Amino acid sequence: MKTTGSTDPLLGSRVHIAVKAAVAAAVAWQVGNLVPPPVGDYAYYAPLGAVLAVHPSVAASLRDSAHLFTALVMGASVGAGFHLLPVPGWAAIGLLVLVAVLLGGWDRLGDQRSWVITAALFTYILGNIDTSDFVSGLVGQVAIGAAIGFTLMLLLPPVPVRVSVKRLENVADLVADQLDALADALVTTRDDEGAPWHDLPHEVQPEALRLRESYAALDDALRGNLRAGRWRAVVAQQRRTADVIERVADLAENLTFMISEVQQSDGPWLRPGGDAARTVADTLHDLAAVVRTLARDQQVAAADAATVTRSVERVSALVAQSLDRGEEAFPGAAVVVSLRRILGALPVTEGAEPPPGIRPLSAPAWPPGRRRRSPGR
Structure with missing residues (x-):
């Protein structure tokens, strides 16, 4: 089964980020060289600050620029402080690393925490001739570069909607393919009855979670974005559609594993290729078509x-008839419940009657723990 590939939630917008970083x-290199000495002597640090400030979102750019500046100041202060200690170099390096690593554990520094130890070592080793000049050059030039990178992000903010839409469609296709494969297995008779059921189930939830992360990253990209108004x-x-696709993915995965496990057991529920199996298979094919359409039409x-x-309803009637005949229908009842839950999650066009399914109590939300009420509640 195909997947959406990279775990990068904004894969596809990287070309734009690379161009902006370049x-x-x-620009940072040019500006850095215009600064008078001693800060201007360290112009090669300006491009570093510029690259580190370019992110998929304005909010992340500002946040990481502030974290980077703080980490550099902390690290440079540690390195400069150890120049004043009358201890051998090997002992100073060891103690410096100990202190810098401990300071880098501050959660507020986020992903920039590693720059505490980097700045500390750079200052102690490279700034041994004129520590004050090196510290001012390092911090000053990185700050100049970060300011340039952030300004570029502010003036040309990205809105990677197409990236998230592509991932939404890919996940919907994965779910639909899972349903189609399950339907095909139900109507196919094979000599080795257990073989298709062993290979059929695939986990779809990891891809659904990546979809959730993609829209969380898109939400972050709208914060502080001058172009956000037209995209909100x-x-x-799209977020509402992604919530539905995520819910359907969870139910479809569970449905596939359940039917596969029951069918390969000593007491299978359906005879592959039989009338009942074809009824269930037709329903799964219909659902697969709807899931593909939903991702592209939003309803x-x-x-x-x-x-x-x-x-x-035909599957429900099938299960009811088996109960009337006194047959064991626990798997069938579970299948009907799953199908009705999928049905209840589907958004229909405005003015149309909602499908008579089991409505979700709440919609999925990111980050976990925050739950949004479903429509109509």
Whole structure:
């Protein structure tokens, strides 16, 4: 089964980030060389600050620039302080690393914590001739570069909507493929009955979680973004669709594992290729088509919702008949519940009657722990 590939939530916007980082570094180098000595003697640190300040979002750029500046000041202070201690070099290095690593554990520094130890070592080793000049050059030039990088981000802020949309469509296709594969297995008869069920189930949730992270990154990209106004409604709609796809992915994965495990057990629920199996398979194919459409149209047409509803009702009737005949129908009841939960999560076009499924109590949200009420509650 195909996956969405990289775990990078904004994969695809990296080309834009790379171009901005290159421009910011070039400008920072030019500006850094215009600064008079002693700060100007360390112009090679300006491109470093510029590159580190370029991020997928304005908010992240500002946040990391502040963290970077703080970490550099802390590290440079440690390195400069150890120049004043009358201890051998090897002992000073050891103690310096100990102190810098402990200071780097401050949570407020975020991903820039490693620059505490870097700045401390640079200051102690490279700044042994004129420590004050080195510290002012390092901190000053990195600050200049970071300011240039942040300014570029502020003037040309990214809104990686297409990246998130692509991941949304990919995850929806994964879910639909899972449902189609399950349907095909139900109508296919094989000599080795256990073989298809062993290979069929695949975990979809990891990809769904990456989808959630992608939209969390997109939300972050809108903070402080001068172009955010025109995109907020679009992103909000896509976020609602992503929530539905994530829920359906969870239910579809559970449904696939459940049917596969039951079918390969000593008491399978359905006879592959039989009428009952074909009824369930048709329903799964209908659901797969709706999931693919949902990711691209952001809603389900009334006619498609009605088709899926009729399919689910046929499966429900099938299970009810088996109960009337006194047959064991626990797997069938579980399948019907899963199908109705998927049905209840589907958003239909405005004005259309919602499918008679089991509505979710709440919609998924990011970060975990924050729950949004579902529509109508």
